[in-house]
Amino acid sequence: xxxxxxxxxxxxxxxxxxxxxxxxxxxxxxxxxxxxxxxxxxxxxxxxxxxxxxxxxxxxxxxxxxxxxxxxxxxxxxxxxxxxxxxxxxxxxxxxxxxxxxxxxxxxxxxxxxxxxxxxxxxxxxxxxxxxxxxxxxxxxxxxxxxxxxxxxxxxxxxxxxxxxxxxxxxxxxxxxxxxxxxxxxxxxxxxxxxxxxxxxxxxxxx
Amino acid sequence: xxxxxxxxxxxxxxxxxxxxxxxxxxxxxxxxxxxxxxxxxxxxxxxxxxxxxxxxxxxxxxxxxxxxxxxxxxxxxxxxxxxxxxxxxxxxxxxxxxxxxxx
Numbered sequence: 341x342x343x344x345x346x347x348x349x350x351x352x353x354x355x356x357x358x359x360x361x362x363x364x365x366x367x368x369x370x371x372x373x374x375x376x377x378x379x380x381x382x383x384x385x386x387x388x389x390x391x392x393x394x395x396x397x398x399x400x401x402x403x404x405x406x407x408x409x410x411x412x413x414x415x416x417x418x419x420x421x422x423x424x425x426x427x428x429x430x431x432x433x434x435x436x437x438x439x440x441x442x443x444x445x446x447x448x449x450x451x452x453x454x455x456x457x458x459x460x461x462x463x464x465x466x467x468x469x470x471x472x473x474x475x476x477x478x479x480x481x482x483x484x485x486x487x488x489x490x491x492x493x494x495x496x497x498x499x500x501x502x503x504x505x506x507x508x509x510x511x512x513x514x515x516x517x518x519x520x521x522x523x524x525x526x527x528x529x530x531x532x533x534x535x536x537x538x539x540x541x542x543x544x545x546x547x
Numbered sequence: 548x549x550x551x552x553x554x555x556x557x558x559x560x561x562x563x564x565x566x567x568x569x570x571x572x573x574x575x576x577x578x579x580x581x582x583x584x585x586x587x588x589x590x591x592x593x594x595x596x597x598x599x600x601x602x603x604x605x606x607x608x609x610x611x612x613x614x615x616x617x618x619x620x621x622x623x624x625x626x627x628x629x630x631x632x633x634x635x636x637x638x639x640x641x642x643x644x645x646x647x648x649x650x
Contacts, residue, residue: 357551357617360620361619361620361623361641364623364624368627371627371631375631375634378635379634379638382635382638382639382642383642386642386643386645387642391560401580401583405576406579408576409573409576412569412572412573412576413569413573415606415610416565416568416569416574416610418564419565419609419610420562420565423561423562423565424562488648523612526610526611527611530606530607530610530611533606533610534602534603534606534607537599537602537603537604537606538563538596538599540579540599541583541592541595541596541598541599542577542595545579545580545583545591545595546583546591546592546595
């Protein structure tokens, strides 16, 4: 018994595979969250095909495409930051993490301009102009605000998480042989990217 | 699984590989925008979903390192995606048949 206790106290528990698996399990719950919204979208789209096509015409494809490119690029920079850290290049890793956060910020700024333009056109939930439209039109905008809004919230959370990773990198909590925290943050960021990969065609390219 | 603390197996990934994947993703984005401009009727949405799936596959296998994770991870993710896809397929087949019946 006493020898067992001794081994327990001296053993520093570390399980990188377990940590990554835990992160994946969390990502599955995100899949359920967004999956439900995608199912809702599909059902309403089947019921209101014409309205969805008409409503999507006012979407700004240029901003949508730009934001897609921004998120894909940020996904690459966070992946590269992990490689840089493993190669022992702390400063490069830090810069790449910083670039990822900036890309996230640019994405949200674009989103702000996009939403402002839509609201300016009277396309916001409960607006007199929108209420006078057919039900499919209202549903399209409802889903648009909920889904891109929830996604935007995820981008914001991801940015905060990566900023913590930058702090951990500076404080040498993340080191070349202990990158699992950075990897988990990366996994989250990639998931946010994947969700956008599907949101983009469904809202912007169905006209 | 013998050593959980091994200096993760995906050391082989180099910067170049990620840049290639990124270029592939941007190309696919350009294709999906270009294809959306052409009116292909019902095929348009199918094309968009197929391209989005290819992009996600690239992100999951390369950026999220699924290609170098153990089999346990692959089974986990396959099962999760399988149920999402099956739900979507059932939903689509159900609603496409109902289309004539609902106004």
